[in-house]
Amino acid sequence: MSKSIDEMIDSLPTSGLTVRALNLLEHITPGNWDNTVGFDNMIQSVTGEQDPDMVSRIRAHALELYNDSEQGYQRAVSIYHSVDDVDAALGAAALAHKIGEKINFLSFLGSVTPRQDKAQAMDLALKLIAESVSFCYINGLPGDGIGDFVSAVESYEKENLIRMSAIIVFNGLIPLGPEFATKLVSEVQNLDVSDIENSRFFQAAKGLLPGGGEAGAALQFINNGIGSLESYVGGFVDKHGISLDNVLGEMKGFVDFTEDKLDYVAAFLDMSTNYMTHTGVQSVGRSLISRAVGEI
Numbered sequence: 001m002s003k004s005i006d007e008m009i010d011s012l013p014t015s016g017l018t019v020r021a022l023n024l025l026e027h028i029t030p031g032n033w034d035n036t037v038g039f040d041n042m043i044q045s046v047t048g049e050q051d052p053d054m055v056s057r058i059r060a061h062a063l064e065l066y067n068d069s070e071q072g073y074q075r076a077v078s079i080y081h082s083v084d085d086v087d088a089a090l091g092a093a094a095l096a097h098k099i100g101e102k103i104n105f106l107s108f109l110g111s112v113t114p115r116q117d118k119a120q121a122m123d124l125a126l127k128l129i130a131e132s133v134s135f136c137y138i139n140g141l142p143g144d145g146i147g148d149f150v151s152a153v154e155s156y157e158k159e160n161l162i163r164m165s166a167i168i169v170f171n172g173l174i175p176l177g178p179e180f181a182t183k184l185v186s187e188v189q190n191l192d193v194s195d196i197e198n199s200r201f202f203q204a205a206k207g208l209l210p211g212g213g214e215a216g217a218a219l220q221f222i223n224n225g226i227g228s229l230e231s232y233v234g235g236f237v238d239k240h241g242i243s244l245d246n247v248l249g250e251m252k253g254f255v256d257f258t259e260d261k262l263d264y265v266a267a268f269l270d271m272s273t274n275y276m277t278h279t280g281v282q283s284v285g286r287s288l289i290s291r292a293v294g295e296i
Contacts, residue, residue, distance in 0.1 A: 005066045005073070005288060006039035006059065008281045013037075017254075018273040022162055024250045025169060029240040031161035036282060046289045061292040066284075072137030073284050075208050079134045080280030082205040083127060087270040117176060120266065121187035124171040124180070126201045127276070128233070129225050131167065133209060134280065135160075138287050142210075146225045153232055159286065163279040168236050169247055170275075175266035178244060181234035188226045193219055 003011075013019055014037055026033045036042045043055050043062075066073045132149040135141075141148050156164055172180035196202050196215040211217025226233075237243070248259065257265050 004063060005077070005281065005285055006063060008077070009037065009039045009042060009285045012278060012281070018275050018278050020254050021170070021251075021269065021273050022166065022275055022279065024247075024253075025162055025165045028169075028242055028246060028250060029161070029165045031157050031165070033158050033162040033279075039285065042282070042285050043289050046286055047293050049293070057296055058289060058292050061296055062285075062288040065288055065292060072140060073288060076134040076137040076284055077277075077281060079130050079137075079205055079208055080276045082201060082208075083130050083276040084274040086200040086204055088274070117183055118187050118190075120171070120175045120263070121184045122191065122195065122199065123201075123270075124167070124176070124184055125188050125222055125226050126199065127167045127171055128229055129209075129222055130201070130205070130276070131164065132225055132229075138284060146221075146228050150228050150232065153229075159279040159282040163275065163283070164236075165240070165242075166275045166279075168233060169242065170266060170269045170273075172233070173237060173242065173244055173247065174269075175263050178237075181230065184233065185226060185230050188223060191219060191222070195219075196222070 012035070014035060019035055022033070022035070034045070036045050039059060039062075040055055043058050044050060047058065049055055049058065065071055132146055132153075135149045135152065136145045139148070139152075153164065168180075172184065176183045193215045196219045202209070202215065202218060206213040206215075206218065209218055210221050248262075251257075251265075255265070255268075
């Protein structure tokens, strides 16, 4: 990676569409997420440490861990970046609006292409798989350790929970409707190797995914992974009291849209936010800091 983890966290935005979208989800599904910006601020938040010398030692060891190629932290960040890079490549939104203004969504319809259910379900599936693989890298587990991820995801909080909320709400509930989990499983079961080979995300991140870059192996992993996550994904909105109405009600505070254009809304959010990278580097930073302070 061209930037170190402290540089990435230091440069995270404190406002803008990504932050507003994440704050919307924090309001609907509280998980104690704060948009922590600045690596030293994160060290103090995670550890409660105020002594500058100790903060400096924790920072140095965390960076040492991140820069160790034998660890999985850089690979996790690369996956998060790959997801957002692919989403951004699907179109360009000319966001020439001042921060805080309501965005007239209708003006973007000419540059936004909604996805069919199959493509949208595949996008949701790949984001869930990306999250599971990143989790394994961050925690020093084999990248195909889907069982470990399924066991841990129920306890997600902070950056992890807000990111999972964004995946399920922005890429599942909004474009596919309340039955998104059923559609997800149905569409994934009908995927074939060519679907994987033609996936921009697979092409961008295949060297980081289980299966050695082989589309057939990736397809099997995706099928097994989504099958294992079906219960969790299907129960997420009920567990957290989410409904399409309350999501859309909150969203209308900063995006103008009509409810017959929700597939466009999903495409617009993909193009205009980088919530995977934003919360992903925060998750990696938190993990590094917790490990560093435990090893000092």
